[in-house]
Amino acid sequence: MSKTPDNEEIDDNDRVKKYGVKRLIIAGLLSLFFPGLGQIYNGQVKKAIKFMLVLTGAYSFVVYVSNWITSFFFELLLVFVIGFVVLFTIVIWIYNIFDSILNAKRINREKIVIEYRFWYGKKSIKYILISLGVLLLVVLVIKTNSHSPLLKKDSPFLNWEYSNSGTKESLRSIKYTGKQFIVVGDEGVILLSSNGINWDRVNSNTIETLYDVAYGNERYVAVGRNILTSVDAKTWTNVYDFQKGKGDFTNVTFGDGKFVATRYNGSIAISTDGGNWREISKSPNSITGLEFADNKFIAIGDCAKGVTSNNGINWTSFIADNETANKSYCDFFTSINYSNGRYIAAVKGYDDIQFGKVFVSGDGLQWKKVIEFGDNPNGIAINDKGEAVAVGSRMLLESKDTINWKSYKLDKYSNSTDMDSLESVAYGNGKFIAVGIRGVILMK
Numbered sequence: 136m137s138k139t140p141d142n143e144e145i146d147d148n149d150r151v152k153k154y155g156v157k158r159l160i161i162a163g164l165l166s167l168f169f170p171g172l173g174q175i176y177n178g179q180v181k182k183a184i185k186f187m188l189v190l191t192g193a194y195s196f197v198v199y200v201s202n203w204i205t206s207f208f209f210e211l212l213l214v215f216v217i218g219f220v221v222l223f224t225i226v227i228w229i230y231n232i233f234d235s236i237l238n239a240k241r242i243n244r245e246k247i248v249i250e251y252r253f254w255y256g257k258k259s260i261k262y263i264l265i266s267l268g269v270l271l272l273v274v275l276v277i278k279t280n281s282h283s284p285l286l287k288k289d290s291p292f293l294n295w296e297y298s299n300s301g302t303k304e305s306l307r308s309i310k311y312t313g314k315q316f317i318v319v320g321d322e323g324v325i326l327l328s329s330n331g332i333n334w335d336r337v338n339s340n341t342i343e344t345l346y347d348v349a350y351g352n353e354r355y356v357a358v359g360r361n362i363l364t365s366v367d368a369k370t371w372t373n374v375y376d377f378q379k380g381k382g383d384f385t386n387v388t389f390g391d392g393k394f395v396a397t398r399y400n401g402s403i404a405i406s407t408d409g410g411n412w413r414e415i416s417k418s419p420n421s422i423t424g425l426e427f428a429d430n431k432f433i434a435i436g437d438c439a440k441g442v443t444s445n446n447g448i449n450w451t452s453f454i455a456d457n458e459t460a461n462k463s464y465c466d467f468f469t470s471i472n473y474s475n476g477r478y479i480a481a482v483k484g485y486d487d488i489q490f491g492k493v494f495v496s497g498d499g500l501q502w503k504k505v506i507e508f509g510d511n512p513n514g515i516a517i518n519d520k521g522e523a524v525a526v527g528s529r530m531l532l533e534s535k536d537t538i539n540w541k542s543y544k545l546d547k548y549s550n551s552t553d554m555d556s557l558e559s560v561a562y563g564n565g566k567f568i569a570v571g572i573r574g575v576i577l578m579k
Contacts, residue, residue: 157177157243159236162176162235162238163236165235166235169187170189170190170227170228170231171184171187173234173235173236174231174234177235177238190224190228193224295531295577295578296579298331298576298577300318300334300575300576301574302320302324302326302336302574303574304321304322304574305320305558305572305573306319306320306326306558306574307319307346307347307570308514309559309561309568310348310349311561311562311563311564312355312368313563314329316328316561316563316564317348317350318334318348318576319339319345319346319347322344323339323340323341323342323344324339325339325357327369330564331568331578332578337368337369337371338370339371340371340372341359341371343359343360343361345357345358345363346358346385346386347359347384347385347386349389349394350389351389351394352389352407352409354408354409355367355368356389356396356406356409357387358385358387358396359385360383360384361373361375362396362409362412364410372410374410374411375404381402382399382400382402384396384397385399385422386424386425386434387425388426388432390427390430391427391430391432391445391446393406393447394406395425397425398422399421399422399423400417400421401417401419401420401422401436402414402417403418403422403434403450415447415448416448418436418450418452419440420438420440420452421467422434422436422442423467423468423469423483424436424467424470424480424481426472426473426499428478428499429476429499430445431444431445432444432450433499435471436467437466438460438462438465438466438467439455439456439465439466439467439468439482439502440455440460441453443499443500453500455468455480455500455501456494456502456503456504459482467482467483468480468482468483469481469512469513470513470514470559471499474518475519477495477496477537478495478497479517479523479537480493480515481513482504482512483512483527484511490507490508490509491508491509491511491512492506492508493523493525493532493537495537506532506540508530508542510529511527511528512525512526513527513556513558513559514559515560516560516561517537517562518562518567522534523537524560524562524569525540526557526569528556529544530542530543530544531569531577556571556572557570558571559571567579
């Protein structure tokens, strides 16, 4: 004879007919699928909940802390902590499997009736519902922890998500080629992504800093101390060595069937295939921003003075803004972008002391200041809707029309010093992506 939860005696044959015999393989497989399901099958609901809470908590900890690691100072300690938690999780998972099997065996041997009438009968549908509920819990945990741990919960720009670049090297420039995003930076780092979420690092065959990258004629070009080229963005070749005294190339773009690369000192080099380069002229002014749009090249530097060309060979000087050009100190254009008949530029204050600014233009030659703010911008991007984003030292700005802007302090809303500076931003595939020092990537 056995006893029911109401302490009533019941014949063993009736018990088997009413409550069934626990199958060891089912109990084990359910616990293997997700901790606690085997215990639920055995009727040990309280124990099942304990297993689920412990292992879901451990999983959440690992997911959260893995994303949070951005500072080398904490890396070693956190690796040991995560390793311990992972080992603990594996041990508990295995224990939960054996526990469910042994208890199923004990229930059959000792003729124990399961504790709660709620779990009697209708076995197929109840375990399906339980499994779906547990999977929903896991999804909620993953979703909760997928928000950027670098951004505080009260951050007004939580619509930006942190994307793991897999590197601690500073990232200097990002471009969208129409097929994929490509990022270049310190130590020759080159990252590729089709969606802005998953990033692959490729071998650039250089340890020199790369400052900019461009795509055209089915070819990629990255510039810095040297010039690298690739046909697939995965295998790179050094085609232009550093020339002493001339400085690094800091900008590159493609237009009118050719690549144009510039140095800060104003020198300009061109190439039709990305492999063979020749220096064709030197601007009378420095060059810090370069863009090809509306069938012309535009290069602007200190004091809002620039040069423009329709073919990349013959260049004409112009002044982008007379007020800026006539000041005793010189602001300089750090980044230029274009979309749907509208140019936009990030302008940095002289010697990082003066206020940063955003300028707009209809033709790329005459510019107008639309905002001035406390920190200096490094990069800017605009999409076909006229929405724009500017990034820089300790700041991020957003605008829906390039005229009215909202400014956010990174150091105020960030949990990490790695968010100290963003270097570049690009728009493509329906999203803005910003990159910065210590491998930081933010995606909107």
